[in-house]
Amino acid sequence: MSLRLSTVILPYRRWHEGGRAAWVRAEQLGFHTAYTYDHLSWRSFRDGPWFGAVPTLTAAAAATDRLRLGTLVTSPNFRHPVTLAKELISLDDISGGRITLGIGAGGTGFDATALGQEPWTPRERADRFAEFVPLLDRLLTEDAVSHEGRFYSAHEARNIPGCVQRPRLPFAVAATGPRGLKLAARYGQAWVTTGDPKLYETGTPEQSVAALRGQFGKLTEACEAAGRDVAELNKVLLTGFTPDRARPLASLDAFVDFAGRHQELGFTEIVIHWPIPDSDFAADEKVFERIAMEALTQLD
Numbered sequence: 001m002s003l004r005l006s007t008v009i010l011p012y013r014r015w016h017e018g019g020r021a022a023w024v025r026a027e028q029l030g031f032h033t034a035y036t037y038d039h040l041s042w043r044s045f046r047d048g049p050w051f052g053a054v055p056t057l058t059a060a061a062a063a064t065d066r067l068r069l070g071t072l073v074t075s076p077n078f079r080h081p082v083t084l085a086k087e088l089i090s091l092d093d094i095s096g097g098r099i100t101l102g103i104g105a106g107g108t109g110f111d112a113t114a115l116g117q118e119p120w121t122p123r124e125r126a127d128r129f130a131e132f133v134p135l136l137d138r139l140l141t142e143d144a145v146s147h148e149g150r151f152y153s154a155h156e157a158r159n160i161p162g163c164v165q166r167p168r169l170p171f172a173v174a175a176t177g178p179r180g181l182k183l184a185a186r187y188g189q190a191w192v193t194t195g196d197p198k199l200y201e202t203g204t205p206e207q208s209v210a211a212l213r214g215q216f217g218k219l220t221e222a223c224e225a226a227g228r229d230v231a232e233l234n235k236v237l238l239t240g241f242t243p244d245r246a247r248p249l250a251s252l253d254a255f256v257d258f259a260g261r262h263q264e265l266g267f268t269e270i271v272i273h274w275p276i277p278d279s280d281f282a283a284d285e286k287v288f289e290r291i292a293m294e295a296l297t298q299l300d
Contacts, residue, residue, distance in 0.1 A: 002268075002296075002300070003259065003263050003267070003268060003269070003270065003296060003299055004032040004033070004234075004268060004269040004270070005031060005032060005259075005269075005270055005272070005291075005292065005295060005296055006031050006032045006033040006034065006035065006068075006236075006269055006270070006271045006272075007026055007031045007033075007034050007035070007271060007272055007273070007274050007292070008034070008035040008036060008037065008072055008238065008271055008272075008273050008274065009022050009023060009026065009034055009035070009036050009274045010036065010037055010042075010045070010273070010274070010276060010281070011036050011037070011050060011051040011052070011053060011056045012045055012048060012049050012050055012051070012276070013049065014049065014051075015051075015056075015059055019051075019056070019059075020059065020060075020063050022274055023059075023060040023063055023064055023067070024063055024064065026064075026067060026274070027064045027065070027066060027067040029289060029292040029293060030292060030293065031067065031292060032068060032269065033067070033068035033069065033070055033100060033269075033271075034060065034064075034067055034068070034069055034070075035069070035070045035071060035072040035100075035102060035271060036053050036056055036057060036060075036070075036071060036072070037053065037071070037072065037073075038053035038054075038071040038072075038073065038074040038075070038079075038102075039053075039109070039110070039111050040078060040110060040111050040114045041110045041111075041114075042109065042110070043109070044279065044280070045279075046110060053071050053074070054087050054091060057069050057070075057071070057091055057095075057099070058090075058091055058094055061091065061094050061095035061096075061098065061099075062094070066098075067098065068098045068099075068100060069095055069098050069099055069100070070099060070100035070101060070102055070172065071100075071101055071102045071103070072102040072172070072174075072192065072238055072271065073102035073103050073104040073172070073174045073192065074101060074102065074103050074104075075103065075104050075105060075106030075107075075111070075129075076105070076106055076125075076128045076129060076132045076151075077106035077107075077111035077112050077114075078111050078114060078115055079132075080152065081132055081135045081136040081139055081152055081154070082139060082152075082154050082157045084136065085136055085139035085140050085157070085159055086159065088101060088140065088163070088169060089140065089159055089161075089162060089163055092163045092164050092165060092169045093163075093164055095164075096164060097163070097164035097165045097169075099165070099169045100169065100170050100171075100172055100189075100190070101169055101170070101171050101172065102172040102174060102192055102236075103132075103133065103136075103171055103172070103173055103174065104129070104173070104174035104175070104180070104192070105125045105126055105128070105129035105174075105175075105180060106120075106125055106129075107125075126177065126179045126180070127150070127151070128151050128152075129179070129180065129183065130179055130183065131149045131150060131151050131152055132151075132152060133171070133173070133183050133187050134187065135147055135149065135152055135154065137168070137171075137187050139154065139157060139159055140159065140162065140163055140167075140168035140169065141162065141167045141168050142159070143158065143159065143160050143162070144156055144157065144158050144159075145157045145159070170188075170189035170190060171187055171188050171189055171190070172188065172189065172190035172191070172192050172234070172236055173187065173188035173190070173191055173192065174191075174192040174193065174194075175191065175192075175193075176193060176196075176215055176218075178218070178222070181218055181219055181222040182222050182225070182226070184219065184222065184233070185219070185222040185223040185225070185226040185228055185230075185233075186226050186228075188233055189232075189233065189234065190233055190234035190235070190236050190269070191219055191233050191234070191235055191236065192236040192237075192238060193212065193215055193236070193237060193238070194237075194238045194239075194240075194241035194242070195208050195211065195212060195237070195241055195242040196208065196211035196212070196215075196242075197241065199211060199242070199243055200241060200242065200243060200245075203242075203243040204243055205242070205243050205244050205261075207243070208242040208243050208244070209261060209262075209265065212237075212262070212265055213265055216235075216265060216266055219233070219235075234268050234269055235266055235267045235268050235269065236267070236268070236269040236270075236271060237262055237267045237269070237270050237271065238271045239258075239270060239271060239272050239273070240272075240273050240280065240281060244258060245280075246280070246281070246282065246283060248272075249272060249275075249283040249284075249287060249288060249291065250283075250287070251287060252287065252290050252291055252294060252295060252298075255272075255291045255295050256295055256298045256299060259295060259299055260299055263299060272288070272291070274288075275288050
């Protein structure tokens, strides 16, 4: 599989004040997919504008024709499989079958307590994720679903006519631990990682590559246990969270070097953040656009 280049557009701008323009430009630049975060708020953006992922993607679907769209990532922190399935089926229909669902177990950020609950422990997040993903899979592939689980229930939930994409829209499962990787191997059409978070502050790019190589090994083992060929999965790296940080976007040559090293590991899709001034994702927009238009030709 040849390398794909995608972007993630954070939903912090009003639609008619730069929001729409970014998604249209992403299609013009030739990105494979444009994703957005599915959070209620996020880190340094908490006290500023922040819009919902599903309405944003719906508007983006209406503003574009070819660009794939998706979340990086949705989580159980504030989602329920029954209501999420209905929204996803609607979004897949509106987009003409261009939606990918990035999905993960969630973290301890603002989403974890926004509904008034206590933050879940890592074990509870894993337990919920292990129930969430299979139930969502059923809801997106069956006309009527009933389920009584430990965390989630569905009573004759109807989802007709189902997804445009068959048997359902693809899941890109974010995971590094054994239980999440098992879900990726069983239900994912793609696997997503941001690298090893323990290396972000003090690690080196070389240590990051080694850690990612180890994650690939564990993914391969999970796929073998599931009776699946790991080559079937798209392998997605969401950049910006490895020790390299924003350096790959400093120049076209820097990005080609970074992407080449990670392509050699086995990644099939690299996702870069749309530049946001005065943030961790600040970057020169001209360099960013040059990377979008020229980088892949140097990696073939």
